[in-house]
Amino acid sequence: MRLNGITTIIASLMLAAPLYAQTPEAAAPIIPAEVSQPAVSVAPEPVKPEVATGPAKVVFDTSHGEIFSPVKKGPLHYSNFTTSIKKTGAKVSMNAEAISLKTLEGVDTYIIAGPSKPVSRDEIAALSIFVENGGNLLVLMHISPPVAQLTESFGILVSNFVIAEHEGTIKGKSQDFYVTKLAEHPVTAGVGKIAVFGSWALMTEGSASVVASTSEKAWMDLNRNRAFDHGEPIQSYGIVAAASSGAGKVVVVADDAPFANKFMKEAGNMRLAGNIMSWFSAKK
Numbered sequence: 001m002r003l004n005g006i007t008t009i010i011a012s013l014m015l016a017a018p019l020y021a022q023t024p025e026a027a028a029p030i031i032p033a034e035v036s037q038p039a040v041s042v043a044p045e046p047v048k049p050e051v052a053t054g055p056a057k058v059v060f061d062t063s064h065g066e067i068f069s070p071v072k073k074g075p076l077h078y079s080n081f082t083t084s085i086k087k088t089g090a091k092v093s094m095n096a097e098a099i100s101l102k103t104l105e106g107v108d109t110y111i112i113a114g115p116s117k118p119v120s121r122d123e124i125a126a127l128s129i130f131v132e133n134g135g136n137l138l139v140l141m142h143i144s145p146p147v148a149q150l151t152e153s154f155g156i157l158v159s160n161f162v163i164a165e166h167e168g169t170i171k172g173k174s175q176d177f178y179v180t181k182l183a184e185h186p187v188t189a190g191v192g193k194i195a196v197f198g199s200w201a202l203m204t205e206g207s208a209s210v211v212a213s214t215s216e217k218a219w220m221d222l223n224r225n226r227a228f229d230h231g232e233p234i235q236s237y238g239i240v241a242a243a244s245s246g247a248g249k250v251v252v253v254a255d256d257a258p259f260a261n262k263f264m265k266e267a268g269n270m271r272l273a274g275n276i277m278s279w280f281s282a283k284k
Contacts, residue, residue, distance in 0.1 A: 056090040056108040056281060063096050064115035067142050068260065070094065075262035078113055081273055088277065099123040104130045109280050112150075114142035114256045119150045128153055132246030136280035140256035144200045147252075154250045155208035156241045159201035163237050164226060166217040170195060174226050177214070178267055179239050185211040186279040187242055187251060191268035194239065199255035202238030208250075210238035240272070242279075251276050 060070040060082070068074075070082045070092070085092050095103050095110075099119070104110060104126060112119070119127075127150065131137050137154075139147050144158040151158055164174035176197045182188040188211050201220065204210050219234040221227075228234070243250045253259070258269035 056088070057106055058085050058090045058092045058109045058111065058277075059103075059107050060092070060094045061099065061110065061112045061115065062094045063098060064112065064119060064146060065117040066112075067114045067116055068256070070111075070113065073261070076257075076260045078256075078259050078261070080261045080264050081259045084270070084273060085277060088281075090277075100126050101129060104135065107135060109136040109138065109277070111138045111140070112147065113138075113140040113259065115146040116143065118146045121149070124150050124153050128245070131248035131250060134247035136248055137250045138276060138280075139250070139252045140259055141200055141252070141254050142256045144254075151202075151252050154243045154245055154252075155204055155206035156243060156250070156252045157203045157205070158252070158254065159203075159220065159237075161201070161220040161222055162198055162224075163201050163214065163218050164221045164228070165214055166219075166228070167215040168193075170197075174228075175199075175221065179212050179214060181213045181215060181236065183209065183211045183213075185209075185242060186282070187211050187240065187272065187275050189275055191271045191275065193267045194258055194272055195263060195266035195269055196239060196255040197257040197263060199239055199257075202241045202252060202254050204238065204241050204243075206243075207245075208241055208243035210241050212240035213238045249280055251279075 068077045070078045071094075073079050082092055097103050100123070107130070110127070110130065127137060131154070139151055141147060141158065144160050148158050162175060165177035166174070168178040168180060170176040170178065179194040179196060180192075182191060194212055202210060214237045216236045217234060218237050219228050219232045222232050223229060239254050241252045257263045258266070259273055264270055264273065
């Protein structure tokens with residue numbers, strides 16, 4: 001789904017404030033639409049990253065108020081995802097400092113999962129250099145404003161309204177549904193369907209592309225009542241998007257739930273997670 005094919009009203013919705021977190025049981029704090037950013041310092045000169053040797057190094061960000069943990073065992077944490085990465089032989093760690101070229105040194109894949117605080121412009125600049133020089137970036141959204149500027153820098157735009165479905169709903173809940181419209185891509189190979197539990201929407205521009213999307217009957221639930229009402233935009237919305245930038249790769253998933261312990265075994269969620277990490281490790 002490309003930006004040029006989206007109506008003006010949908011584009012304008014991308015600027016509105018978020019209305020609620022993805023699931024009642026995992027309510028996240030409301031983040032203002034206008035998030036002030038620190039002054040931009042002079043961007044560092046692009047440098048070649050340190051050539052990784054030995055096992056791949058995967059780092060989870062913990063410096064932006066991440067709502068769930070990559071090591072805790074609770075139902076909405078990501079410890080099973082972490083374990084699946086370790087089983088590939090990769091070394092997994094966490095970074096609690098501001099993202100910089102220094103903290104990204106020697107890293108193969110950087111994961112930002114469910115942040116509640118915005119990624120700063122300086123951090124975006126560092127991540128852009130990181131990806132350009134061969135690093136991989138995975139962004140899992142719980143609420144959209146903290147990552148909106150980051151993902152946009154790679155041609156992936158995020159909504160500030162949760163979407164709902166008429167088709168493929170799970171237990172009759174309009175915001176819990178299966179995603180079966182999958183493009184041919186290494187990330188979606190053999191997935192079949194993805195189970196999401198309160199997802200935002202993605203649009204792409206430039207070289208980025210949507211690789212998993214809703215049916216044409218999905219809608220943005222503007223008034224948060226989980227029912228379709230007249231005037232709510234109805235169309236197909238992106239759920240997973242991928243991009244290549246320089247020598248690196250980026251994947252954005254509009255709902256972090258498929259990677260949560262409680263939902264990772266639903267549908268093809270486990271396969272999706274494995275495919276993403278495999279695509280990252282494959283030579284471009």
